[in-house]
Amino acid sequence: MTASIQVLRTIKPPLRWVPEQREFTRSFLESKSRDPNGPSYDDLTEGPESVLQEAQRILGRCLPPTETGNAETGLVVGYVQSGKTLSFETVIALARDNGYGVVIVLAGTKNNLLDQSEERLKKDFGIDDGDDHWYHLHNPTSTQKSQIETKVAAWQRKPTKKALLITVLKHGGWLEKLATVLKSVKLEGVPSLIIDDESDQASLNTKAARIKAGLAAITDISTTYKSILKLRAVLPHHSYLQYTATPQAMLLLAQTDFLNPNFAELVTPGDAYTGGKEFFKGDPGLIVDIPLTQVPTPTRALTSPPKTLLESFRSFLLVAAHHSLTRQRGPKPKDRNRSMMVHPAVATRSHKQYKAWLDKARKTLKATLEQLHASNPAAAEALFKSEYDSLAKTFPDIRPLSELVAELVDEVFDELDIVEINGTKDAEAKVKWKTTRYWVLVGGAKLDRGYTVEGLCTTYMPRPLGTSPAADTLQQRARFFGYKAPYLGLCRVYVQATVKAAFTEYIEHEEFVRSALAGNRGKPLSDWRRDFILTELLKPTRANVVGLGTRRIPVNGWLVPDALQNDDNAAEANRKLLAVVVPKWTQAYGQPVNAATLLTGISSSPHDVIEAVPLRAVLEDFLLEVRVRNARDAEEHSAMLIALASMLAADSTLKVDVFLMNRLQEGYRTRVAGHGLPAANRYAPINQYFSQSAGTVNDSKHCFKDRISLQLRRFNLGKHQRDPSTADVKDVTWFALNVPSKLRKALLIEARK
DSSP, X not given: OHHHHHHHTTOSSOOSOOOOOOHHHHHHHHHHHTSTTSOOHHHHHSSTTSHHHHHHHHHHTSOOTTOOOSOEEEEEEOOTTSSHHHHHHHHHHHHHHTTOOEEEEEOOSSHHHHHHHHHHHHHHTTGGGTOSSEEEEESOOGGGHHHHHHHHHHHHHOTTSOEEEEEEOSSHHHHHHHHHHHHTSOOTTOOEEEEEETTTSSOSOTTHHHHHTTSSOTTOOOHHHHHHHHHHHTOSSEEEEEEESOOHHHHTSOTTOTTOOSEEEEOOOOTTOBOHHHHHSSOGGGEEEOOGGGSOBTTBOOSSOOHHHHHHHHHHHHHHHHHHHHOOOSSSOSSOOEEEEEOOOSSHHHHHHHHHHHXXXXXXXXXXHHHXXXXXXXXXXXXXXXXXXXXXXXXXXXXXXXXXXXHHHXXXXXXXXXXXXXXXXXXXXXXXXXXXXEEEEEESGGGSTTOOXXXXXXXXXXXXXXXXXXXXXXXXXXTTOBSOGGGGGGOEEEEOHHHHHHHHHHHHHHHHHHHHHHHTTTSOGGGSOOEEEOOTTOBSSOGGGOOSOEEEEEESEEEOOSOTTSOHHHHXXXXXXXXXXXXXXXXXXXXXXXXXXXXXXXXXXSOEEEEEEEHXXXXXXXXXXXXXXXXXXXXXXXXXXXXXXXXXXXXXXXXXXXXXXXXXXXXEEEBOSBTTBOTTSTTSOBSOSSOOXXXXXXXXXXXXXXXXXXXXXXXXXXXXXXXXXXXXXXXEEEEEEEEOGGGOEEEEEEOOO
């Protein structure tokens, strides 16, 4: 442990302080290592990406318990179902060991999420077993004021006494009650910690966009956000940690927002984690398309169960049977459950319909198998042959079909429950995972973010993508991510093709954001310019919480700078760059050839081409070196560089065809009024880049459909359309880049002021 502390003290930028693992944290992690489904103690504690050391980094960025000062706000980012709860439990354990007297967990916006978090905290911290470290309160009100005062006073006298652990629903009313009761308690000198679980949900100011647009006063704030600010205001010595797998909303808050994070840290999943890359970029057999004709719409109701719903149910039954045959038995069995999730829509009436279809399918299959199993086993197996063959391709170790069918009859149907999980009165009862092994959960919003489905292996989600969906909302539906590596080949996700495409493209966005956060880990987030790769299918988050100015730039087709001459020093540097880079590429990649010999439909051309220059060379030699000083051009250039770097990371063999326009003889262009400048100003933007004069070859056609093309030019710029002699700015290096549609990207960038 001494070595670990030494490593933590060398982290750059340095931690504010180094939390130490003491009795409670050690005991907590040892108990987690004894969990049949948990990692070993060494895995939890050893190495820079272990749960313990990442938790020490997170808490070490917070306000030290021995110092007073401004409240600290941090962002902690993991993947969906990746161990964020274990991370913040470890942070809480460290807080207890290192002198924090109050910990508050904002544990979800729905009672089922609050209950889920509370049950885990009480179990893992031994609270229900009479542990000496915590006094737990659920949604406290003024009636519990004396209890809180007594416990806080006892802790102040002797910090080895129980600390206060409060779990509260993330709802304006309950947060107001908590703030009111804590306001009347003397909390000076009591270090406090707030954990905001799923922090991008409900916590943020939903009027931020109106404030940014000048349509609302800065004091006009939404209810839950206001209540969180009140709660923070009554804690004189606290830090606030925002935990989420989808940080887009927090990263797009205005810099002046009270919940704008000061720093970011990451939660690294273990080796057994399976997320978007494994499901949507890995084995294609894991994702199954739901045809549009099998999805109900407002104008097309389904009168019978969709074929793919029944297929998915049969697939799940086989997985359950395999689990039943191979599961570990004993008083504490490992990997107890297997589950299926059906997520048709938000409306509860659809849940009843899908549940009724599944209930009928179970009844019919059970009766049929019981009849055929003894008399005609081949016919019984034929009912599942298609689904079995599919599973065997991705999980060759699946047990023989004959054994699985027998296990369905003998065990699985008797251990299977099909339930609704939604807000209706008869569906509010919690799923008690230990009561039976196999579950089918049918629901909507309550199966979205934060809800853990034990052993989820089959997901049927006909829910459509919707109009302009938010990236973070889509990703939070991915309850099928998690620690599933041992049985990943048995998992299936049934979605529409558009949803699959959105998830697939989201992965690149998620990895880009995560890598940017890793590069800025622990640094002030105010210094990080928000530039995101984001599919055009998605917006980053709900618009009403965005307080930061952003602009979407498609990197698709021609990208041309507007005003490369607006800085004399930069223009001179670009002239020198062009003079060096063209001979370098000619020597390395071959002499230029005339464009007409390569392009179809063009009989003659004044332009030459250096073919197949590696994209890496184009980036390193030219695009990263060229000076772009105009603010709007710089935004687009930044987006272009990010997109090209992403393409290169995906395919290191990409090539660029470099067109030497007019063989790099100076052409002539005029300037136009723009950027607040008259056309006569030498720094006004160029009139047009592509020559479209009658009788000339259209320069925009000088590119290849399937490869990136770069045009290099030299221009003299003047005031009069047809009089090159009026040129008053000479020899300006210009360039244009064409990205073919198959490589297109879309960037969401922070707008420069």
